[in-house]
Amino acid sequence: MDEVEVEVVVAHSERATLRVGDVFLKVDADQARLDTEVEAMALVPVPTPEVLWHKPPVLALAAVPGTTLGRLGGPSTGSPAAWAAAGAAIRKLHEAPLPPWPARGKPIEELTAELDAECEQLISHSVLPASLVTRNRQVAEAALRPWTEMFTHGDLQIAHVFVDGDEVTGIIDWSEAGPGDALYDLATFTLGHEEHLPDVIAGYGTDVDLDVIRGWWSLRSLLVIRWLTDHGFDPFAPGCEVDVLKSRM
Template identity: 25%
Template sequence: MSTTYDQPVSPAMVADAVRGHVGGSVDAVRQVDGFVGNQDFLVATPHGDFVLKAMGAHSVVAESWACGRAREAGVPAPEIVAVDLDTAILPLPYLLMRRVPGGPVDDTHEAIVEVGRRLRALHEIRVEGFGLLTGDPEALGGPAPVAPRGRESSWSDVIARPLSDLDDFVARDVLDAALAERVRSTFAVNTSLLTGPRNGVLLHGDLHPRHVFAAGDQLSGIIDWGDATAGDPAFEFGRFSRVGDASLDLLLRGYEPDDAALVRHTMVLYRVLWSLYAIGWEVRAGGDWVDGHVAAVREGLDVLGG
């Protein structure tokens, strides 16, 4: 299976690309850890610091669109400086964005309350389809640009996708058979809680404190929109709930969900679902960061009594 690491991007290539977009010199380029399917770089220049993400073209289009729509809604996503899909400079498509000032918050930073407030606006943005966004590179910049859409036709398809991978996870010794059966039975019992919205809305898709930046006491940005998703707002809380109750309480205080008790139960199911997705992404991309996700699946099932 081909991954982005079959087409390595060097710091020298990145420096050339950034100079072409911002002009002047580049002081330093440093590769940073990220998802195994991306190659990410922090670039320092006299014009400020930038982040370059090299990845598949569909992902570049989807992430750049999600950041732009979020910013229009008042959500402090990164400012996109350039999108390049032609691979003339780098061997992979990439997007270049300004680095958000400040740094990641800890789990109890008050900026998380403000994130909850901003999510309310984000979750008003309708998106076609359901699930992870994918963008059409051919439509970008055309006379009638086509917005990215979710990859699935229904929310039930989003839920079914990782459940259909359970046998493969067992075969790969990622999950044991008993745990896989617990997952199946728990989701079967709770089907009525997972109907999802009639229309998908824009979700960050991978929200946690490391992706929340603050400068002092103030929220300065929400980074890493590579998992932007069309779906159920409670799925956002399910992902975030892996951080722990104290941090989740701050987020929900800012968001003020209409039915907090129902959201809290449903989001545990979604926490398990997101963890199953994460296992699949790692396995298919050739990564091995699965132990934490497996532990989260087991813990979530314990909470649900499954």
């Protein structure tokens, strides 16, 4: 009998994901997040993992076929057609009827206050040069505007989209799903892979405000630098969040 290994996919103080063979086990003390994930996957018109069982605080999901388009800080293995297919799938999600729960994100005023406080911390603790923080705070301003709510994934990192050839086979990690800004999804998906944004937009099939997408790149990166560092991740690694900020200079 072959021995099945347990792989820690991600683990920090809020939640953990383990892979055991072809099964993913998500452990989350916040039952609402797991409930949202299950409900969202039942509603969205895009491929998602099969739910094997759900016994809080654990959710068991079947592995999704295919591979991801890449990862933040690493090369992209996907073709332009694969990125375009991802854009088409994202558009399909955004056109779906809104879910029956409220948005999980913060109001613009609260988000602005949080961003300003975080920028102050980054500068006062010498985490990043003041010029870098100030420039990206200016760029981030474009994202701080009213938007029409759409059904959004809420954490659409490149590692959450799987493809086989030029076909999207699954989108995972729906715990942040809900009404939100469509351009935030597009920005999160292309973070650190700006060169593929034209392919994604081509598949998405409609004009988007590039200044807003760049604003979300800066805003998201500024907000997570200290959190990532505190939880054992490295935002200073090549191609990651700090490099995203530097690209705006």
